[in-house]
Amino acid sequence: MNNAPVRTVSDAKRDFYSHHTRPINSIYRRVVDELMVEMHLLSVNVDFAYDPIYALGIVTTFDRFMVGYEPEADKASIFNALCRSIHSTPEHYRGDAEAIKAAVSGMSLDDLKGQFEHLGEGGEGLRGTLAAIAHREKFKYSRPFGIGLYTLVEAVTPPEALKEKEAVETLFKDLASRLNISPDKLQKDVELYRSNMEKFAQAQEVMKDMLAADRKKREERKKAAEAVAEGITEPVAAAPEAGESADSPD
Known part of the structure; x- marks a missing residue:
């Protein structure tokens, strides 16, 4: 029996910042902290x-929620630190995510729904994953699981169809019942995720304008500094010492 003490949130944060040592852009800090x-x-x-x-x-x-993060190169470091903070690896997470998404490549929505049928018979690949979930005695549902399920549906559904709210609600209610998970929790998480994505898209436009304005200011300051260094413009003369005329000879 493992009697090791349960790791705390503080332990995870300490591990995170041991792998990613740069400051996190304040606009995105909440996303990273919550994850x-x-x-x-x-x-x-x-x-x-x-x-x-x-x-x-x-x-x-x-x-999706780190789109636009600058510097772009830090995103991989941040994701690595998130995975390392729970003693996993980014390769593990991304590898499994890409494999399960590839499993629905070329499927229609009806094909995907067919994967949820006859789960009592088990199976391999996606069907095997779904069967294991449906048969687990104490399956711990989570928001990321709901988002993952939505991502699979999104991958095989035309964007126009996803705008039909009642149809989407009916679909996820059916999928939840086949997996023996709470349809209310799944529906709530799907709706919140869709709503947050819409708000984020709007916020992204504002952030783009802010970042563009910031870049423009930095470029103007850089050009001004270069111009001074090259002698194109004269620096502002120093104020004269007390008691000394501005036009006094040296």
């Missing part, structure tokens, strides 16, 4: 079991 805490709390929950759909939800959340 870090959520991943940690699930990792120490005795009823939680990692699966590829959950991994897809984590990867999708990070990638």
